[in-house]
Amino acid sequence: MNEVWEAIAAIGTVGAVITSVAFGVFEGFRARRDRRELISVRAATDAVAAAAGEAERIAVASLVTAWVTDEYAYVASASTYSRTVTLRIANESNEPVVNVTVGVYLGSENRLIGPLSTPSPIPVIPPRREFEWDITAGVGAYDDNTEPHVAISFTDARGRRWQRRLDGTLADPEELDTVRLAQDDPELAVAQIGVPDRYRNPMAVARAFAEELWADRSTFDLTAFRTLLDPLASGWSGNWDEERVDQLRELLQNYSNLAALTWYSAPRVAYARLLSDDTLQQITERRGGVLIEVYFITLVYRSELGWTVFGVGPKLRPDQILFPESDF
Structure with a gap:
């Protein structure tokens, strides 16, 4: 058991x-x-x-945008249409963005023609704000100007750098677009200058001024040089002979490079820049934002003369320049 x-x-x-x-x-x-x-x-x-x-x-960067509007309005008194090209930047986020740089481009090859009438850089775009600038005059300096578009770079409140590309997409700093530089491409430099018409293009006058200024004395044309000077600018008053031109050459002897891009502070006030060889090398090496020393050529538009050289030296504001009523 x-x-x-x-x-x-x-x-x-x-x-x-x-x-x-x-x-x-x-x-x-x-x-x-x-x-x-x-x-x-x-x-x-x-x-x-x-x-x-x-x-x-x-979150912030995705709400910062830039675009160009191209509008036409019929003007009955002229029996034609007038064109207005406006650059707009909007920050729809709840935080500011700072150090905004702008590039306006033309054509399918994305040829940079500068910030034109937008400040460069724009110190700050506050939250929930939109700004606009009339860039009609700047775009009008080029014949192939039917497709203006814009790219911007900016820094968000956390210190991150971003770019809104030409196609509207957002890029990280590591993916920023590479811009063709005029000093690397002579054909681009010529294309960036625009049409050789002093009634449309202030850079045409700035280029002629620089070429005459640095011309060999055997080919220097004093009469042609004088036609480029603004008759209402006190600095050009008196008898501008070759001795005075030599004094100007001496002042600018280290600034013999003309930057290809034009800036505008008002529809009738524009600026070109003279750079030194050292500055040009600095820009080439840095390929980006860097403080540089320049001489400004301030240009003004006169109804009977087209664009003229008002002064050379510091950049002059529009309110520092005399404009008779006949110019408007």
Whole structure:
């Protein structure tokens, strides 16, 4: 009888072992399943956090945009249409953006023609604000001007630099567009200057002024040089002879490079820049924002003369320049 109970006990022991093994296998399976679920949950959580971090990172930048509007209005008195080209920048975020730089481009080759009448840089665009600038005069200095578009770079409140590209997409600093530089491409430099018409293009006058200024004395044309000077600028008054031109050459002897891009502070006031060789090398090496020393050629538009050179030296504001009513 004891043998029977022992056999039963043995069977019970084996059953316990089998149950224990089965339970262990089940527990192992459940533990592995739980680990997989935990890993999956963590991965999902990390993905959500990464997405939230990315959304937060671009939250301000994604709401900063720039575009150009090109509009025509019929003028009955002239029996034609007038054109107005306006550059607009909007910051729809709740934070300011700073150090905004602007580039206006023309054509399918994306030829940079400068900031034109927009400040460069724009110190700050406040939250929920939109600014606009009339760039009609600047665009009008080029024949192929039917497709003006804009790219901007700016810094958000966290110090991150961004670029809104020509196609409207947003780029990280590591993905910023490379801009062709005029000093690398002589054909581009000529294209950036615009048409050789002093009634449309202030750079045409600035270029003629620089070429005469640095011309060999055997080819220098004093009469042609005088026609470029603004008759209402007191600095050009009196008899401008070759001796006075030589004094101007001496003042500007280290600034014999004319930058290709024109700036405008008003529809009838524009600026070209004379750069030194050292400054030109500095720009070439840095390929970006850098403070440089320049001489400004201030140009003004006169109704009967077209663009003229008002002064050379510091940049003169429009309110520092006399404009008779006949100019408007």
